[in-house]
Amino acid sequence: MDLSYFWTGWSPIWHTLLIGIVGYLTLVILLRGTGPRTMAKMTPLDFVIAVTIGSAFGRVLTAVDVSLVQALVALVLLVIVQWMLATIRSRSHLMRRLLDSPPVLLYYDGALQRKALRKHRLTEADVHTAARQSGHGSLQDLQAVILHQDGSLGVIAGNSMGDGSSILPFVEQHPGDDSQDR
Template sequence: MSQLLFPDSFGDIIRILISAPLMYFAVVCFIRLSGKRSTSQMNNFDWVVTVALGSLVGSGIILADVTITEALLAIGLLLFMQWCLTSLIVRSRFVADLAKAEPRLLVENGQILKRAASKERISEREIKSAVREAGLISLSDVQWVILETDASLTVLPKKDYSPQNDALANVRGF
């Protein structure tokens, strides 16, 4: 039982006391260098990087056979790869199409597009919740609900919108 509660040696505690602050400050610096994208609302590949970062930080702090240098090198490489990919996405439509999902129209003129919602596995409850969060109380007040690439729902109330608006051009379903 004591093996579950206490480390094998005092050296393990010292290693954690040293590695945790070093890893923390290094990751903060890496995130700052890699830009806001690393901590923004996440799409699929941002999520993968975030989960991997958490695992690498934990490994560098807890595991004796993973050195701080190895963990920091892996973290730096992962963030550099994310930076390269996001740079390619901005420059190449082909890479963007491979890496990122398209936004999808889920509600049009107050009517839930059941086929689109089902395909995206978004329930009517989730749509109605987003409508409420947007300060509206009825689907009849909604022109469009769009599932964005980061899985957030954008609710656009009924106004003088035109489907030719630039921001709506890449939404699947228009």
């Protein structure tokens, strides 16, 4: 049996310690510097970058053939790409359409939006769960339930509707949905 499966010397241990400490501190500083948006509930763009950074950091942490500078460049590159895409997204309607999923109306004014529920693989039970989690005992008290970009369900009570400006564009996209086939 080859003992190198168990021990290859101190060099890889020191390498892992150095990359781990410096890489971790670099990530904390980079993510702190990019603001709270980076760590907010995740849009698909945020999710992809989080997984990629985690994967890259895990790889460079255990790979002896990756230098400290190369590891730091990889982490900085990923954070810069995320920051650039988020900046472009915030300034360009086209980029928002490409990178984001719009909110989806699942329930409105007493009617389930069944086409939207089917399209997003949700059930009536999911809408009821969102109502309960928001402190409502029934859908009767609600004006709308919306599927947000991050996958969470938002609930708007009837008395909180106001002028409806935050959901009216989505109501117009689903006129008369087949909600009558309850």
